[in-house]
Amino acid sequence: MEAHTFITCLIAVTLLTLTPGLDTILVIRNSGRGGWRDGAASSLGICSGLFVHATVSALGISLILLKTAWAFNGLKFAGAAYLIWLGVTSWKHAVHSTRCIFPDALTGSESEFRFMRSLREGFLSNVLNPKTIIFYMAFLPQFIDPAGSPLMQSLLVAGLHFSVAMIYQCLLASMVDRSRNWLQKPGINRIFHGLTGSVMIMIGLKLVIGELDHR
Numbered sequence: 001m002e003a004h005t006f007i008t009c010l011i012a013v014t015l016l017t018l019t020p021g022l023d024t025i026l027v028i029r030n031s032g033r034g035g036w037r038d039g040a041a042s043s044l045g046i047c048s049g050l051f052v053h054a055t056v057s058a059l060g061i062s063l064i065l066l067k068t069a070w071a072f073n074g075l076k077f078a079g080a081a082y083l084i085w086l087g088v089t090s091w092k093h094a095v096h097s098t099r100c101i102f103p104d105a106l107t108g109s110e111s112e113f114r115f116m117r118s119l120r121e122g123f124l125s126n127v128l129n130p131k132t133i134i135f136y137m138a139f140l141p142q143f144i145d146p147a148g149s150p151l152m153q154s155l156l157v158a159g160l161h162f163s164v165a166m167i168y169q170c171l172l173a174s175m176v177d178r179s180r181n182w183l184q185k186p187g188i189n190r191i192f193h194g195l196t197g198s199v200m201i202m203i204g205l206k207l208v209i210g211e212l213d214h215r
Contacts, residue, residue, distance in 0.1 A: 006160075009143045013161040016135075017168050022083070022203060026125055027169045029090060029196040031176035034113035039173025041115050045122025046169070047162040052127050054158035057136040058151040076130045076208075083204035086121065090197025095190075 023046050031039030126132060144153050 005143055009157055009160060010164070012139070013157070013164050017161070017165045022125060022129065022200070023122075023165070023169065024172065025196055025199055026086070026122060027172055028176055029086075029193070029200075030118055030121065031173040032193070032196075033093070034118070036170070036173045036177035037115075038113045038118050039176060040170050041113075041118035042122035043166055043169035043173065045119040045124075046126045047122075047165045048119075049123050049126030049132070050158045050161050050165070051155060053132050053136045054140065054154040055151065056133065057140050058154035078128050080204040080208045082124055082128050083200050086125065087197040087200030087202075087204065090193045090200065093193045093197075 023043075026046065027039045027042055030042040140154050140157060143157055144150055
């Protein structure tokens with residue numbers, strides 16, 4: 001990849017990373033749940049999903065999905081269902097927080113951290129997001145040299161995106177972690193999880209409704 005192409009790609013993935021979206025919401029939600037480690041593990045899962053999209057796009061499987069209505073629609077509904085499930089989980093946490101007193105917010109939050117759970121949530125939320133497939137299908141060709149290996153170049157772009165997103169999301173997780181004692185106050189905790197849960201459910205429902213409207 002030439003220097004000017006690399007710089008352009010770096011700017012593009014940085015702007016994409018800084019744009020608030022589901023990834024940001026999930027990192028904030030999980031950081032509030034289990035501290036910066038929870039947010040960082042979720043970020044690792046999210047960013048690992050980028051390599052899946054890069055590989056799928058490079059091999060042309062995404063094009064098949066886009067042209068095969070039932071496969072792409074199935075992916076949409078799976079992603080929507082997962083987002084709604086995450087949102088409902090946040091709502092359950094919000095309801096539960098009204099019944100609990102957090103005498104030690106730090107200890108209580110740390111006990112909720114499970115690496116594989118956070119990694120899985122981040123990975124699935126990224127891989128099951130059809131918008132990411134569409135983005136990579138449109139984004140990657142701008143930085144691929146036909147003379148080179150499409151797969152290797154796609155993985156290189158995904159690696160750059162991975163690095164930028166991990167740095168930003170881990171910083172975000174650290175900022176949320178510093179505010180964790182405040183977030184763990186019963187009233188604030190309820191509002192925090194209620195809002196993040198509502199946003200996830202709304203995004204999931206929007207995907208479902210949008211698909212049904214196109215039929």
